[in-house]
Amino acid sequence: MRRRWPLHPPPRDDEALSSWVTRLAELYRMEVEELLRHDLAPPGTDPPLRKRGALDLDPPAAVLLALAERTGVPLGDVHRLTIAGQVPWLLDTLDPEPEPGAAFDTYVHQDSVLLTTKERRRQRVPGWRAWVPTAEPLRRACPLCMAAAPVFTLVSQLPLTLSCPKHGCTLVPTIGAAGTFLAWQEANTQATAAPEAVIAMDRRTQQGLRTGTVTVPRRSVHVGVWFRLLRTLIDELSTPVSTLRTRSRRTLQYIWRTTGQPVRAGLVGRWCSYEALPWNQQQMFLEAAATALHLVQAGEVAAHGTLAPLLTPEPHRPVPDGTPPAPAPRDYWKEARDAMNGSIALAQDDPAAGRQLLTILTSMTRSEASFQRTREDLIALGIPGKHLPSTLAEVRARETQTGRKTAVTFDRRSPFA
Structure with a gap:
């Protein structure tokens, strides 16, 4: 010890x-x-x-x-x-890849933001590590923070942010060894306010590093989702526009034009991973990513990737105030029709129901002709004739034998009971 x-x-x-x-x-x-x-x-x-x-x-x-x-x-x-202490949120692992290019493919190509999955071009980058510069680590700092206390943050050593989350000013390259400050790379360096879109993006990154979650327009997401969304967006912004559909090509051109930088940060020729680019081009990509996030959230740009819904506000869904709805007016004629249709359907299969239905319908009938018309109407509705009494006299005789009134001989299965 x-x-x-x-x-x-x-x-x-x-x-x-x-x-x-x-x-x-x-x-x-x-x-x-x-x-x-x-x-x-x-x-x-x-x-x-x-x-x-x-x-x-x-x-x-x-x-x-x-x-x-x-x-x-x-x-x-x-x-x-x-950086190793940020595994597996900032990057998946620092261990060797199971196969060349697996780390890049898993981290960057698992989802999409602006483009559809079919428009994404898969690249193989053996030995790749998310956000870790291929060359020397960056040396950047906030002029206001360094004036108070010369401290370097971990995130300022990575091409992940552009601004100081505390003061909102642009991080400036410095001269010095790791963890030390000797001077600013440019003379007469002063604090300069970063664009609002950049500040909003960097504050989300800062929130994720401190709390483990990031608040996006739709909901809060795990910081690992945020880092992968941001890296995927940067990769999409580096896509050659000539390989894209008209809609996506115009979207990327509009984002770069709004940013005020050349398309793909001026990259021409062979594709190169973001971590291997010089800092001036990495800075352009971060500015374009911040601009894209702002435009998607504002509804000025449509995103079509799997993670795109996270960047737009939740649509308005009215919620009832708790007052129960007024009951619908009762349709007595419909109830009567439904009861009659149910009785007819039952009489088509049950002789007892057929006899009872005809008895009810002819209870006030005194002539044989009226009785026969009613009986024929029921037969026309699909009730077999053998299920119905043949004559009015037969009905009266049945009433005499049972000794009951017609009104109290209803079968339980009849809708009129």
């Missing part, structure tokens, strides 16, 4: 591991390499090289454990200061 350092300020919100270790080393007037070699790395091993961004990517577990013991910060919190 290592002893606790006397001075061990905790990491700040969203700070990168290299930035935190740099601040710790400065407290003891040491270089980061010295601190790593003499007090954090296991004896006989070389510390991770700062120039390769190893501290922010996937440092040795022994270094993370030593930092946790020296500072009292939980090991899980220390691990989250690295």
Whole structure:
């Protein structure tokens, strides 16, 4: 068990591991390499090289454990200061691919945003890692944040955001080693407000990194869905417009024109993955992605991908106020017709029902002619003649034998009962 350092300020919100270790080393007037070699790395091993961004990517577990013991910060919190600590949300894994190109295909081509699935062109990118630059890690910072306290966030080292979520100003490239600030790349650098669409996109990314969920117009989604939606959108924006249908081609051209950048950020010739592009072109793609999200949400651009419904507001669905609907007026004539039709259907199969139906209909009849007309009408409706009494006298004789009134001889199966 290592002893606790006397001075061990905790990491700040969203700070990168290299930035935190740099601040710790400065407290003891040491270089980061010295601190790593003499007090954090296991004896006989070389510390991770700062120039390769190893501290922010996937440092040795022994270094993370030593930092946790020296500072009292939980090991899980220390691990989250690295890109490896964001697996599997920011990227699926840092392990080797099961087969070349599988990581890119799974991450980028599983869904779609602007384009239909049939319009997506599948690419194979062996050894690909989502959002991790192929070259050196980015060195960007917010001028206002650096004026208050020189701290680098983990996300500012990746081509994932363009603005500071706290101040809303554009992140500016800096000069310095990992976790250190020497100067701005351009002289007379000042804070510049980022476009509103960019700020909205970056704040969602920040929300996802801090809370694990991102609020989109339709609902809240897991941060892993957000990162894959954003990376898929960037890949669609890099599609050669000549390969698209007229509708999709016009959509992409309109997005790039609204962004104020050339189509595909000026890419011509051979396709190249976003992570391998220089920063100036990555910046154009992020601006175009923010513009596309804004246009889809505003209804100015129609998206046709599997994730497109997440980007549009939920349609208005009126909800009743709880008042029960007024009952429909009762149709007595319809009830009578339905009862008669039911009695006729029953009489077609049941002789007793047939006799009872004819008896009811002729209960007030006094002439044989009227009785026969009623009987013939029932036969015309499909009731067999053998189910009906032959004469009025037969009906009267049956009443005399039973000793009951016609009105009380209803069968339970009759709708009139």
